[in-house]
Amino acid sequence: EVQLVQSGADVKKPGESLKISCKGYGYSFSTYWIAWVRQMPGKGLEWMGIIYPGDSDTKYSPSSQGQVTMSADKSITTAYLQWSSLKASDTAMYYCARIGPERAVDFWGQGTLVTVSS
Amino acid sequence: DIVLTQSPDSLAVSLGERATINCKSSQSVFGGPNNMNYLAWYQQKPGQPPKLLISWASTRASGVPDRFSGSGSGTDFTLTISSLQAEDVAVYYCQQYFGLPPKTFGQGTKVEI
Numbered sequence: 001e002v003q004l005v006q007s008g009a010d011v012k013k014p015g016e017s018l019k020i021s022c023k024g025y026g027y028s029f030s031t032y033w034i035a036w037v038r039q040m041p042g043k044g045l046e047w048m049g050i051i052y053p054g055d056s057d058t059k060y061s062p063s064s065q066g067q068v069t070m071s072a073d074k075s076i077t078t079a080y081l082q083w084s085s086l087k088a089s090d091t092a093m094y095y096c097a098r099i100g101p102e103r104a105v106d107f108w109g110q111g112t113l114v115t116v117s118s
Numbered sequence: 119d120i121v122l123t124q125s126p127d128s129l130a131v132s133l134g135e136r137a138t139i140n141c142k143s144s145q146s147v148f149g150g151p152n153n154m155n156y157l158a159w160y161q162q163k164p165g166q167p168p169k170l171l172i173s174w175a176s177t178r179a180s181g182v183p184d185r186f187s188g189s190g191s192g193t194d195f196t197l198t199i200s201s202l203q204a205e206d207v208a209v210y211y212c213q214q215y216f217g218l219p220p221k222t223f224g225q226g227t228k229v230e231i
Binding site for chain 2: 035044045046047049050059060061062095097099100102103104105106108109110111
């Protein structure tokens with residue numbers, strides 16, 4: 001069974017760094033793109049970018065470029081999303097998701113809630 | 119970037135009645151190597167991640183009830199719930215996955231009873 005299991009919720013202060021994770025189970029992790037999607041409180045879905053764990057090829061949305069870093073370690077079937085200096089406006093639920101053979105997102109992680117508050 | 123605009127933003131439908139959600143794209147999402155419409159629909163219930171309902175504009179994902187159907191081509195698409203059930207209360211999003219990233223989402227449509 002395909003599963004994406006994300007790290008738990010986190011509370012940080014502005015300016016702090018953070019790295020959240022997404023571990024894949026039940027499929028060939030290296031051969032499917034992983035997408036990161038942001039959902040701010042009470043809002044819709046925003047595409048942040050994608051990473052191919054096989055070679056760490058990464059494509060960021062214009063709004064995410066320079067704001068976050070996506071990475072992956074295929075040896076432990078885990079993708080990461082990290083911030084070097086968080087802002088209050090980064091408060092959101094972050095989902096990782098697999099881009100399936102149909103090219104749409106076919107499996108989603110449970111989400112990681114990131115709260116940034118002083 | 120391709121912009122997707124959904125209508126309406128919300129709708130209230132009686133149990134057993136039809137619900138129709140529209141998604142309009144700022145440019146055609148038809149084509150590519152598959153000559154298909156690169157358009158998906160997702161359902162998000164409160165407190166849950168989204169769930170894929172339909173890909174390629176009209177292909178139901180595995181396990182999705184047949185009361186959900188997708189139609190349209192090019193720039194105009196529709197998600198129809200033929201007979202609304204209580205468990206269908208959710209926010210529905212369209213998404214295009216045509217061409218280069220970002221693979222944008224519509225703003226969402228909230229369906230209530």
